[in-house]
Amino acid sequence: MSASEFDTPVPSRYGRAVPAAPVLSIEETVSHPHLRARGTVRTIEDRFAGKFEIPGMPLRFSAFPKDLPLEAATLGQHNGEVLRDMLGRSDKEIEELRAANVLSEGKY
Secondary structure (H helix, E strand, O other): OOHHHHHOOOHHHOOOOOOOOOOOOHHHHHHOHHHHHHOOEEEEEEOOOEEEEEEOOOOOOOOOOOOOOOOOOOOOOOHHHHHHHHOOOOHHHHHHHHHOOOOOOOOO
């Protein structure tokens, strides 16, 4: 879609009581001047994918941190805590499960 095709429909609705806004792709969102100026676009660093930009939280709250840490758990990262703390398994039982390859604890 060209810039003129993209920009024309929305302004033509202004002043006519029609709520309208463009639908942006992720690429358009992270490069949009207004969103960059507001700090809505944020750069994150993923331990596997590296550094990249994502659309961030568009709303601001006074008692809320600006950027929450975004890091997903890896596969099986919390196996020990879940088995021990939530399911009551002993450390010995957990180690036996690991040794038997019952638990999957990969890098992803």
